[in-house]
Amino acid sequence: MKKILIPVDFSEYSQCAVDYACQLPLVQSGVQELELVHVFTNQSNLYVNREFRTTLQDPQVEVAKVEMEKLKEVIHLRYPSVNYHELFRSGNLYEEISKVTAEFAYDAVMMGTKGTSGLEALFLGSNTYDVILNTRTPVVGVPKGSTTFKKERIGLLCNFKPSEIEALQQAINLFGKGFELILIHVNKDDRDIRLIDEQFKNWINEIIQMTGVENISYTVKSQALYNRAVENISHAISNALIDEQIDIMLVTKSRKSFFRQIMGENIVRKLAYNMPIPTLFARVHAKA
Numbered sequence: 001m002k003k004i005l006i007p008v009d010f011s012e013y014s015q016c017a018v019d020y021a022c023q024l025p026l027v028q029s030g031v032q033e034l035e036l037v038h039v040f041t042n043q044s045n046l047y048v049n050r051e052f053r054t055t056l057q058d059p060q061v062e063v064a065k066v067e068m069e070k071l072k073e074v075i076h077l078r079y080p081s082v083n084y085h086e087l088f089r090s091g092n093l094y095e096e097i098s099k100v101t102a103e104f105a106y107d108a109v110m111m112g113t114k115g116t117s118g119l120e121a122l123f124l125g126s127n128t129y130d131v132i133l134n135t136r137t138p139v140v141g142v143p144k145g146s147t148t149f150k151k152e153r154i155g156l157l158c159n160f161k162p163s164e165i166e167a168l169q170q171a172i173n174l175f176g177k178g179f180e181l182i183l184i185h186v187n188k189d190d191r192d193i194r195l196i197d198e199q200f201k202n203w204i205n206e207i208i209q210m211t212g213v214e215n216i217s218y219t220v221k222s223q224a225l226y227n228r229a230v231e232n233i234s235h236a237i238s239n240a241l242i243d244e245q246i247d248i249m250l251v252t253k254s255r256k257s258f259f260r261q262i263m264g265e266n267i268v269r270k271l272a273y274n275m276p277i278p279t280l281f282a283r284v285h286a287k288a
Helices: 012-022 045-051 059-078 093-103 127-134 162-175 193-211 230-243 258-264 268-273
Strands: 002-007 032-040 084-090 108-113 139-143 153-157 180-187 216-222 248-252 279-282
Touching: 002 012, 002 093, 012 032, 012 059, 012 108, 012 139, 032 059, 032 093, 059 084, 084 093, 093 127, 127 139, 153 162, 153 230, 162 193, 162 248, 162 279, 180 193, 180 230, 193 216, 216 230
Parallel strands: 002 032, 002 108, 032 084, 108 139, 153 180, 153 248, 180 216, 248 279
Antiparallel strands: 139 279
């Protein structure tokens, strides 16, 4: 069975991620099922000692069980065709998510975010940054307000690397086909636009051959428009999302990917602040 893992804390942010996931085509058809995981991250000493004193019960446990039942009832009423299961874990969020994803090959971890508050402010706390950067499973951040699944136009940060095709294949596995792919390239080195156009022609042909996606266009943003400040690359990307009316953003996480480059430039937070749309951080293995 294909599965999507959704960490839930029963907040409006996690409910948003659940709603979004429930509308995915493969989830609706029953091909993918949802695994709702709640991690107890603030256990009291009483709960730690429970194995020695079985009469002790941390109140968080019963509260979480009640909230999980409420969440499952909402899913059943809104999305009766969706299959889902619950899972409770205790410990550090990042470590527990890493353990769970190591035990099963999930198609993605889907997490609610606070949108323009930035990725470091994901609803489950700063540990979620580690989930995004280090898990071997693709991670989808769903900002508050993105309760309706749309995939008419999917954007891919493009630097002509094989890892980008791998990211696109993961997106197809999760979202299905039937979308227009918008390749977004930031011309950091002020290359001749004619050379970039020629590179795009060859790159698009390769994408078509590798993925079968044929409805492809591209946009090139000049860094010169942003005063040549390295940290303002994030503004170029954010403007491209607005200009192109992107529904979902794809970002690669390979060491040589654009995502890793901007991390090195220390602007990932600014990039996150300006990405109020669902974003797939793909786990890729391509060397370049």
